[in-house]
Amino acid sequence: MRTEAQTSMHILMASTLSILSVILSLITLSMMWELWMIPLIIISCLAVWWLHIGRIGSDLLYENICTGLLLIEFFFFGVHHTTLYDIPLVACVVLLLLSLLNRKRLLYMAAALYASLLLYHALVLDNINTSLTEQSVLRLLMGVAAVAGAVTVGRYRINRRRKEYEKYASMQEQLAIAVQQNADFLSNVSHELRTPVNMVIGISEVTLGKDISSEVRENIQSIKLAGKRLSSQINNILDYTEIVENTLSAAKEAYKITSVLNDVITTTALQNSSHHLELIFDMDPRIPTTLIGDAEKISHVLNILLENSLKFTEEGGIDVRVGFRRENYGVNLTIDIKDTGIGMKSEQLDRMIDDFYQADSGSRRYVGGLGLGIPIARGLLHAMGGFVHFESESQQGLQVHITIPQGVEDETPCIIVPEASKLCIACFFKPERYSRDEVRKYYDDMILHIVEGLGIEGYQAHNFEGLLKLQRDHKLTHIFIAQTEYMANPPYYEEMAKTIPVAVIAEKSFTLDEDSRLKVLRKPFFVLSIVNLLGVTEEDTCFEEARAAGHRPFTCTNVRVLAVDDEEMNLLVAKGVLGSYGIQVDTCLSGKAAVERCAETSYDVIFLDHMMPGFDGVETLRRIREMNNGMYKDLPVIALTANTISGAREMFRSEGFTEFIPKPIERSVLERVLRRVLPEHCMVYDTGTSDTEPLSENPEEGNTVSAIEEKVSEAEDIRHRDDPVPEDSNTETEKSSRSYGSLVRAGINVGLGLDYCSGEEEFYLEMLQMFHDQEAEKRSELIALYDSANWKDYAIKVHALKSTSLTIGAEELSKQAKALEQAGKEENVAYIQENHPLLLQMYREICESISGI
Template identity: 35%
Template sequence: MPEKTENRFAAEMFRSSHLLILIVYTVMSAGLTAAALLFSWELWALLIVLAGVISCWGLHLTQTFPAKVRIGIYSFLILLSIFYYGIHPAGMFDLAPLITVTMMLFTMTDLLPMEHCCFGTFAAAMLYDTVQLRQTAGAIAAPTVLRILLHILLVTAAWRVGCIIIRKHRQSFAEAERQIDALTDTARRMDDFLANVSHEIRTPINAVIGLTSIMLKRDQTPEQKRELLSVEAAGFRVTEQISDILDYTEIDMNKLTVSRETYILASVINDISAKVQSDAAKDIEVIFDIDISVPAVLIGDPAKIRKVLWHLVSNGIKFTRQGGVYVRIESAAQEYGVNLRIRVTDTGIGMTEEEKEMALDMIYQVGSGSSRRSGGLGLGLKIVQGAIRAMGGFLTVESTPDAGSVFTAAIPQGVSDESRCITLGSRDDMCIATFLRFSGIESGQVREYYRQLIGGLASSLGVPLYSVNELSDFLKLQKHYHISHLFIGVREYEDNQEYMEDLAKSMTVTVAAPEGFALPENSRIRLLRKPLTSFQIAALLNTTSGAAADAQEEKADSLFCPDVRAMVVDDERMNLIVAEGILRNYGMQITKANSGPAALRLCEEQDFDLIFMDHMMPDMDGVEAMKLIRAADAARGHETIMIALTANAVSSARRMFLAEGFDGFVSKPIEIADLERTLRRLLPKHLLRSRQDAEPVITESAPPEVTEAAEVPEPQPEPEAVPAADPMTILREAGIHADAGLEYCQNDMDFYRDLLREFTGSADEKIAEIVKFRQAGDWKNYAIRVHGLKSTSKMLGADALSELAKTLEFAAKDEDTDAVAQTHDRMLECFAQTVAAIRQALGEAEPAPAEDIPAADPMTILREAGIHADAGLEYCQNDMEFYGELIREFCGSADEKRAEIVKFRQAEDWKNYAIRVHG
């Protein structure tokens, strides 16, 4: 059979046929031996049969020869045995049934020659028997002739049927293989599609979240701050859902990868606690109880541990009407490290046996009607189960309808530091008391959870604990014991505020309170924010008392690194603006580079402590640039921390970047917690300082020759000759959705104007590059350039230009010259109109003589040019100044972009052409 048709099905049947044929041969050999002894046939032949059986089993067990050779030997010996049996008179009329059965058996091999050999063996044996019969008996009787003809007809029919079966098998197998190839190709395309979707969606979300975090650090009214927090929360929610979809797809395709890195369990719990604090309903209590014997530093995949824990906790919150969620984390020592045991118990609606199976086996939401507390994609438990399996663990579920559920995960983890995760500095004179009536908690089960948390922690730490429900009982307790720490609830504090404030002068009094509760100014009472964790309580026991200490601790914990010399490398200037705005908040000395070669030149001129490197860049991608910088550092004995900064969100991306040599990985959009966790892990301790001790630091600028290519131009004063006009109106009338662009900039008009200026400032250069790469047929660089044009114009609100660039990007990636030719010129024309409208809105256009053209509204000019200026302004949160900056940025780079687009189109470099029009 041709090698092409040997697909997985035929190969599996072929392997199965080996053993079956060998067994049949052995049975037939035993029967042949019995017949030979019974009829006194030639005994020497039996020795050959016996040797053949032993040899065949030896070949099968040792797999000495290729499979086809072995099955050929088995078949030859079977047919030889049948021939030997058939040439004897006693076996003449048994020959046809034996050959028919053998033919059917050989159909499993999917080998037509085997069928032909069977027919040939029958013909030879039957011819021999007929000749012998004629010689011994003379004329052959009519009934005998009839029997011979019937046997020949039977074997001929079996031979034809066997050949038809094999041909049908081949056709079916080939069709199945084609379908599998088609499905595999579809799955691969879907995988690529999801990766592209991840990049495309995360890039604008990066801008939204990044700019929101910047705006939150500025002075805002309470209402503005609430709105910004809502925008930021929505951005993070979209990012999480994208991540969940990608994780589910990777799990479903068995492509989920697991990293191994050191992590601190306390950091994971603190992250989850912070998310619960902002997301959980106020009437749901969440408790994190951690066994103090769990190792402090583990080795595993912290991102997946965090995801597993978050999905289990959020699942409990969703399906709990009242009560709470109790998380217990323990560990059991093993040879490889520990089994991390996570048990999440809730008092929710529970599940039936059928619902448990469905929840773990498919996309499913238990109680998808009114019983659900909040929305979701229904992927949580599937992701949890897939991630746990990928890490070598298992998940069990115990649940009873209307009585809650218990999810237990056991995950193997390595150990980096065997010391306990929770310790006390000193137990001397430490005595804990709790005054909690749990008046706001109706569930007795939740009250028991709190008792287990505080009582178990005190017992494990060896600290005496006394619990009371009434103030009178506490007064009695105080007479007999020297209480050092008192834990109370909000109601207990409010009912006895004056007494508690006075009591805080002699002991540490702590109020466990939800978000929103505030203590009076100058209060000495400590505040413990819910959800409560073992780490919070232990940290409080290890610190001094007083509200001032709280403020000092919070301020000291704020990350600040003014001595860090950092460089951000990205080919999109707007991404550089966002990254710079975030990193400046940490006091870093920021230098920017817009390409790999520019970063190399900067590294030759000065040393950097930290480099954030984008991946997809023209000429030299981020991985290549990182390796060249590493080589240069090694030559001069310097070491730079390299962090990959990319919108590629699939789980294998982190592993790939770390394997290539990056020290860390931060995905776009940038999550502040993830960024700070990475900085704390990678930066040397001497570069991390408390914000309260830091001196003001002046941000370092890049060298002039590189700054020209990498730095965002400073806003230029608007010419006095430009007629008075509303820039937003100009943009809207030009077809630019300026309102959407302003919304992207969180209604910061100054910021929007900066981005507009940056866009126009590089426009000529970008056009030149696009044209150049097209002319050269350099589709890789063409796609990179239009990719950048697609995203930057989208941020401004120039949707029409963005869509044209997107079309060119995909066409360039496919090297579809016809598609590029159809859209390229339209894109250039739209690009020029957009840049002209933005420049006019910013006051950068050539002023027309007053007698010919009356004073125009900039937004009107833009609208008339086909730019949806209103949408662009909306992106900038209706901040006209910010929108103006974006327009100036667009116009500033218009010539450059136009040149690049033209270059790549003329060069037929469709990849770079697509990248340029994408931008």
């Protein structure tokens, strides 16, 4: 892309060349020189403008063509008998123009051409001879001096620009270094903060599982909430540093936009619980069912922008409109977010892209945050090839326009209503109850888009008389009414529900009588809620998957899996986590043993370690796929790996894996993969939650925790409170705290370890003991490989230590093992020799701290 300065210079060159060409053509015509040159001059000018406007060729090619034409026209003008004393004027113009290109050799070429023309006039045309008058000689000398001066000035300008460029390049390099140092500092600080913060969260969770008084429990809950909020900010800083370091890589995998929106809706609804704003999610039902892109990044961007709107909106509501435009590569996913907040001034909009900028950054600011949300959202969109645009006026809300290019795997509309022509719905909302006119328009537009997108007949009533008229004039099949409208006349709607399905759009706290015939659709009002009430099957929409994405608890029936890892500790974790879902788990310690197991037993899924001695994950996968004439070619094989680099999913898929799960295993990631690879009939969901009620998700947790899991946790808390209190309960609590304190002093992140062990303290203690018991054997293996300089197997062993140490929360040891793993792969012997003793020392200190619990 040409810079603005280059474009201006090219226009100046083309314009000057055109003016000189016109003048030269007129002179040629009047002096009756070689007239055949006029068409050539005109064609040359048109060609220059054609190259410039069409941006054809490189900048260097364009500049060389312009320079060549200038010198040719200069030569043509100078070779004529009558132009001897006019040559310096043209030469100075040419030299001045060429000095813009920062190439001194072009100046020397023009000066040499001028000298050649003087020799031509002297030796061929005999215009310069001994018969010249003093006046003629002075004119020649003045011309030579002018040209020499023009060359000198041109050289000075070029030298000065080069020095300024070097100065600016140096400043830019220093600025880039400063930005990188700032990012490194933030990353280091974030990692240092994460350890104590995760410990605070982990200890809080452990304490909440004990028998404590209600007052202490409330205080611990506050501590846990504050820790999660700080953890969220730390995660934002880490995202920011990744963007600054330009290490982001967007995934290209199939996903359903309905699942993404359902996640965003549940998160935003939870955040809105204290704001009480109207949330409207308006989606075009005709969006293709399966898109290809990075669903996680899209979800993150939406959560950031919606959280920003929630912060700065005190009354009214927020409207999210998701649509699409067809393109030759697939579609452009378009997302428009509007709110009724305080808005922004034009100067604030100009600074929105600045890192750490906050519109209310003063002593009176009323919302928190680091000012990184918008830069992170822009960085994520940039990684996906998309962009974001903001529009606003003070006190008139903010409008965000997002466009993201996406591929298309399944062109079928994401929501289809069978026999839509037979449906006729009515929506009853009183617009006057909304404090802002914008909210009324948000709802009106959404209902219109739903009706048009689904292809059903639909009407809207703004008062009770209008609803009665719709009932008289149309054969309604479904009626949707707002909570306030229902409360005004419950008996009427209860009677109506005997003959026609009636749904109440209500707040989360609203409940109906047990014998009520009405359905409750929880806010936010969303097209999937309507489709679910209309009785559309899973095959017709993506609602079931979207509902599953709400993280409802589930178990897996008649599912048998094989977990393969060369580390017994990793297998124990995998067996414990997978077993909690009712899955039958077989394990083996090598790729060769995995191939033998597959020959004997049929499995539904295989979890396969990527780095193992002997048969590594790729070789094991290849052999399994080729067994019995390819009977396992479609078997889901999940890569287990501690390498979670950006773009890992694409790398593992290119090697033949179905999916990948980072080690240590996180429940939220595991659940998402299980939903993706297991047939629906194998998933048995908890039926304790209404299908029409969106599930909540805590947005401040590092790992996703469903609303149902929160309720189960609360039930456990109640059970603990109801249990008889043992006499030494306080002593036990203090003992637990002292035990974990010894781990913390050794640098172990107890909260992280508990998280990887599903929050089960006994399971975590078992992992710690196993880590300690394996220390002597693992240390001996590392030393033997180090002494024999077997760097390939050394890298595999420290890779295993990297994941097992992270499982117990030993982050620094895991980080050190990761660095040595990379050094082993690169055979960086000097680095290994320098850091191997440190690794062993850290390993020993960690195990000694474990022995003290």
